[in-house]
Amino acid sequence: MSRTIPLNREAMAYHNPVMEAELLESLAPLEDGLIVDATFGGGGHSRAILRGLPSARIVAIDRDSDVEVHVPKDPRICFVRGKFSQLIEILGCRNTNGLTADGSDSDFGGIAAVVFDLGVSSHQLDTPSRGFSFRQRGPLDMRMSSDAPLTADVIVNTWPESELERVIRSYGEEPNAVRISREIIAARPITDTIQLADVIASSVPAAVRRRRHPARRTFQAFRIAVNSELEEIQMGLDAAIEVLRPGGRIAVMAYHSLEDRIVRQRFARRTAGCDCPPDLPICVCGHTAQLRSLTSRGITPSSQEIEANPRARSARLRVVERIAP
Ligand SMILES: C[S@@+](CC[C@H](N)C(=O)[O-])C[C@H]1O[C@@H](n2cnc3c(N)ncnc32)[C@H](O)[C@@H]1O
Structure with a gap:
C-alpha cells in the first residue's frame, strides 16, 4: 500500500516531472532499496518514488540551492546540495543522515538505483534573473549553482x-x-x-x-x-556505476543529442563484454560486461504527455542494470 505524499503544486510549478510512470516502472523491482535522485529539481521524481515505492529511501542531490524548499519533510529522504560528479563523496558523508547503505563512510554496497534527469528545470529556465532564457531579459549568468x-x-x-x-x-x-x-x-x-x-x-x-x-x-x-554539463554527465555516470549494487539500476533522462550520445556511449562500453578478435581461442582482453541494457533504444514520452508538457518532447529515458561481478 502506498503512503500518501501530497502532490505539492508549488513544486509542480517549479518543474513538471517527465515520464514519471515510465521511471517508476523501471525502478519497481527495487522496492525497498536506497535510491539516489541525482537531479532533485522540484522533487517530482523523488515524490513519485516515495509514493510508488513506499519502502524505498532516497538521497536527493542538486547543485542549485533554490530547490531546498521543495524537499519533502519525510524521514525517508535527505537532501544534499552538490554536484552529481561528487556522488561518491556525497554518499560517504555523514550529512546524509545515515541514509548510506549502512550508515558507514565507506560501504556503498547497497545503492539500488541512481536517477538522472539531465539539464535545467523549468524554474531555472523561467526565472529571468538566472539568465538562461533568450526570451526574457536577465543578466548573463546561466549558473545552476550561484556560487560557481x-x-x-x-x-x-x-x-x-x-x-x-x-x-x-x-x-x-x-x-x-x-x-x-x-x-x-x-x-x-x-x-x-x-x-x-x-x-x-x-x-x-x-x-x-x-x-x-x-x-x-x-x-x-x-x-x-x-556548468561543465558534459563532463558532469561523464563523471556522474561513472560514479553511479561504481556505487551500484548487483541488480541495481541507473535511469537517465536526456534532452538533446549531446547528452544522449554520452549516455549511450558510456553504457555501451560497460555493456560490452570481451572484445577480443573472434578467431582467438581464449579471451586475452579480460573485459567483462558490468551492465545490461533494459531499454535498447530508450523510452520516449507518450503523445499525451508531450501535449500536456511540451518540454518533455525531446526526452529519452535509458535504463541499465548492474550485473553481478
Ligand atoms: C530537469 S531538472 C530535474 C527535475 C526533477 N527530476 C523533478 O522532477 O522536479 C534538473 C535538475 O538537475 C540539477 N542539476 C543539473 N546538473 C547537475 C549536476 N551536475 N549536479 C547536481 N545537480 C544538477 C539542476 O540544478 C536541476 O535542478
Whole structure:
C-alpha cells in the first residue's frame, strides 16, 4: 500500500516531472532499496518514488540551492546540495543522515538505483534573473549553482573568438558558429540576455530566423560550458556505476543529442563484454560486461504527455542494470 505524499503544486510549478510512470516502472523491482535522485529539481521524481515505492529511501542531490524548499519533510529522504560528479563523496558523508547503505563512510554496497534527469528545470529556465532564457531579459549568468565562478558574462565578454566558435559549434551544434562568434566579439560589451539574443538573431541568415528561435542553440552551448554539463554527465555516470549494487539500476533522462550520445556511449562500453578478435581461442582482453541494457533504444514520452508538457518532447529515458561481478 502506498503512503500518501501530497502532490505539492508549488513544486509542480517549479518543474513538471517527465515520464514519471515510465521511471517508476523501471525502478519497481527495487522496492525497498536506497535510491539516489541525482537531479532533485522540484522533487517530482523523488515524490513519485516515495509514493510508488513506499519502502524505498532516497538521497536527493542538486547543485542549485533554490530547490531546498521543495524537499519533502519525510524521514525517508535527505537532501544534499552538490554536484552529481561528487556522488561518491556525497554518499560517504555523514550529512546524509545515515541514509548510506549502512550508515558507514565507506560501504556503498547497497545503492539500488541512481536517477538522472539531465539539464535545467523549468524554474531555472523561467526565472529571468538566472539568465538562461533568450526570451526574457536577465543578466548573463546561466549558473545552476550561484556560487560557481564561471558565468555566461565571462564567456560572452572575455573569451577569444576561436573559443566562442568552438563552444557554439560543439555544444550548440550550431552551423552558423563562425558568424555568431564574430558578431558577439563586434558587439562587446553585451550586457544582458536579450541583447545577446538580438546579436545572435542578426548574425544568422533570414531563413534560419524563420525556423526555431535563432538563439536557442547558442544559449544551450553557453549553458553547457558554464556548468561543465558534459563532463558532469561523464563523471556522474561513472560514479553511479561504481556505487551500484548487483541488480541495481541507473535511469537517465536526456534532452538533446549531446547528452544522449554520452549516455549511450558510456553504457555501451560497460555493456560490452570481451572484445577480443573472434578467431582467438581464449579471451586475452579480460573485459567483462558490468551492465545490461533494459531499454535498447530508450523510452520516449507518450503523445499525451508531450501535449500536456511540451518540454518533455525531446526526452529519452535509458535504463541499465548492474550485473553481478
Ligand atoms: C530537469 S531538472 C530535474 C527535475 C526533477 N527530476 C523533478 O522532477 O522536479 C534538473 C535538475 O538537475 C540539477 N542539476 C543539473 N546538473 C547537475 C549536476 N551536475 N549536479 C547536481 N545537480 C544538477 C539542476 O540544478 C536541476 O535542478
